[in-house]
Amino acid sequence: MKNNLLLDTMRIQTESYKSHRMETFIKKKVKTMGLDYTTDKYGNIYVAKGDADLYPTMVCHIDTVHTINNNVQLVKIDDKLLAIDRTNCQRYGIGGDDKVGVYITLSLLQYYDNFKAVFFKDEEVGCKGSSQADFSFFSDSNVVLECDRRGIGDFVTSISGIKLSDDIFQESISSILTKYNRKCCAGGITDVGEIAEKTNVQVANMSCGYYDPHSDNEYIVVSEVEATKQMCIEIFDKVNQDGLRYEINGNRISYTPAVYGGFGYGRGYDYYDDFYYGEDVGTSQSTVDVNRQPVGTCKLDTICPNCGAHEVWYEEYDDVCFCMSCQTSVEIDYDDFIVDEKHMETIPIDDLYEVEDKIIDTVNQEFNGNCWYDDNDNKLKKL
Ligand SMILES: [Zn+2]
Ligand SMILES: [Zn+2]
Numbered sequence: 001m002k003n004n005l006l007l008d009t010m011r012i013q014t015e016s017y018k019s020h021r022m023e024t025f026i027k028k029k030v031k032t033m034g035l036d037y038t039t040d041k042y043g044n045i046y047v048a049k050g051d052a053d054l055y056p057t058m059v060c061h062i063d064t065v066h067t068i069n070n071n072v073q074l075v076k077i078d079d080k081l082l083a084i085d086r087t088n089c090q091r092y093g094i095g096g097d098d099k100v101g102v103y104i105t106l107s108l109l110q111y112y113d114n115f116k117a118v119f120f121k122d123e124e125v126g127c128k129g130s131s132q133a134d135f136s137f138f139s140d141s142n143v144v145l146e147c148d149r150r151g152i153g154d155f156v157t158s159i160s161g162i163k164l165s166d167d168i169f170q171e172s173i174s175s176i177l178t179k180y181n182r183k184c185c186a187g188g189i190t191d192v193g194e195i196a197e198k199t200n201v202q203v204a205n206m207s208c209g210y211y212d213p214h215s216d217n218e219y220i221v222v223s224e225v226e227a228t229k230q231m232c233i234e235i236f237d238k239v240n241q242d243g244l245r246y247e248i249n250g251n252r253i254s255y256t257p258a259v260y261g262g263f264g265y266g267r268g269y270d271y272y273d274d275f276y277y278g279e280d281v282g283t284s285q286s287t288v289d290v291n292r293q294p295v296g297t298c299k300l301d302t303i304c305p306n307c308g309a310h311e312v313w314y315e316e317y318d319d320v321c322f323c324m325s326c327q328t329s330v331e332i333d334y335d336d337f338i339v340d341e342k343h344m345e346t347i348p349i350d351d352l353y354e355v356e357d358k359i360i361d362t363v364n365q366e367f368n369g370n371c372w373y374d375d376n377d378n379k380l381k382k383l
Contacts, residue, residue: 005029006225009103010074010081010094016063016125022102023062026119029106042132043121050114054245056236057116057141058108059130059191060101061123061148065214066093082219093218096210098123100220101147104208104229111233116141120191123148130191135198143169143239143246144201145232146192147208152224156187156205161320161329162252164192165202169246173235180231182206202246206231253329304330 014022023045030037030047038046045062048055071087074094083094102119109117118137121129138144143165149156155177157165170177170184177184192203209224239246300312300321309325312332321330 005107006081006103006222007074009099009106010083010096010220012099013068013070013072014062014064014095014099015066015068016122018068019063019121021068022099023119023121026062026102026106030109033110035109040132040134042129044129044133045119046134046137047109047115047117048137049109049112049116052114052140054140054142054240054243055114055116056108056112056239057118057138057144058105058232059118059120059144059146059195060105061098061120061129061191062102063122063124064093064095064097064099065124066095066218076222079221079223080219081222082217091216093212093214093216094210094220096208096218096220096225097150097213098148100208100210100225100228103225104147104232107229108232108236112236118191123191127189127191127194130194133194133198135195138195138199138201140245141201142242142244143235144192144195144203145235146190146203146205147228147232148190148192149187149205149207150210150213151207152209152221152228153181153183154185154187154207155182157184158186159189159193159196159205161322162193162196163248164196165204165246166248169202172242173238176231176234176238179234180227182231196248196252200247200249200252202248300332302332304328305332306330 009025012022012025023043026045027037030045033049035047035049040046069085069092071085072083072092073086075082075084081094083092084090085092105117105119109115116137118130118133120127120133123130157163157170187205190205192205195201196203206228207224208228209221210218211221212218302312303310304312304323304326306323306328307326309323311325312321312323312330321332322328323330
C-alpha cells in the first residue's frame, strides 16, 4: 500500500486524555509542511496556512475510545484496514473514529495553499476540547467541515436540534452530494456541533468510511476514506469559488423529530447511539415507532406553554426541553416535572419504612406488594 500518510496516522495509538502521541505526530507533520501551529489552554492544535480573506476550514478529533495498546498491528484485507492485537490475535478497534478525520485534515492542509485546521482533544469524553476552543479562529472560515461519522452515506446538517447549515449551502453543493451519494441527515454530537453553538459559520459533519466505531471490530474502508477526502476537496473548491462565508443568520435551533427518535412507522434516528433504525430516513423524517421510548429523554408532566399539548420532553444530554407537538423548544425547569419511570426508584415493600403500617396493609391486600413509592406526590403507586 502506497498511502503512507493514511497508514502512519492509523498506526498512532491515541486515547481520550492520552493523546500525546497523536499530538506529537500532528505537530511534526505540520512542521514538515513548513507551517506553524498554535495551541489553546486546553491543548487543541490550530494551524492557519496561507494568506486569504476567507479560509476553507477542517476540524477533527485526535482521541479514540480505544485504550492505548502497543501490540496492535494493522492488517489490510482487500479494501479494508483493520487492527489485531498480535499477542492474542484478537481484533482491536483501529480507531478510524477519528483518525480518518485526522488523516483527511492533514491531507487537505497539505493540498491547499490557504487552509485552516483544528485538531481537537477529548471529543469522545464529551467534546471537552472543542467546547473550550478559541472560537475566534473561525471568524474568517468560509465553512467548517468535519469527517467524524461512521459509514459512507451521510452528510450531517443538524446535531441535537442545532442547525449546522442552511438550504442555500446545501443547494450550492447538492450536485457534489449527489455525485458521492450522500444524504443530508441529523447526526450525533461532535466538535462541529460546538462550533455551531458558539459561532454563526456553517459547518457539516459527514461519514468518512469507518465502521463499527467504539468496538474492537472497528475497521476502515480505504476507498471510502479517499472518496470522502475527494468530496471535501470538491466542496471546499465550490465554496472558494462561491467566494463568500456561509453563515447562519437568526435562530440556529431547529428541532426535528429525528433528533428525538421521531414518531411514526417504525423508522427513525436514535440520538444517543447515533444510528438510524427502520428504513432509510432523510432530513424530513417524521417517522419513528410511537411505542419506542426516545433514548436519553423523558416526558415531563406539564403542558407546552406554546401550544398546550401534554407533550413536553426533556433531553438530558443538551439539558433542553422541547415540545413534540408544536416542535419548539420550551423554557421549563425539568426538575419540577419529571415523571418518567426511569427517574423513579422502585422501592421494595420492606423498605417503605416511612409509610404507615395501614398503607402497607392496603398495599399488600390490593396490589400484592407490587407497588412503588412516589416521593414526588408522596403516594404509593401500582407497578
Ligand atoms: Zn468521533
Ligand atoms: Zn466516537
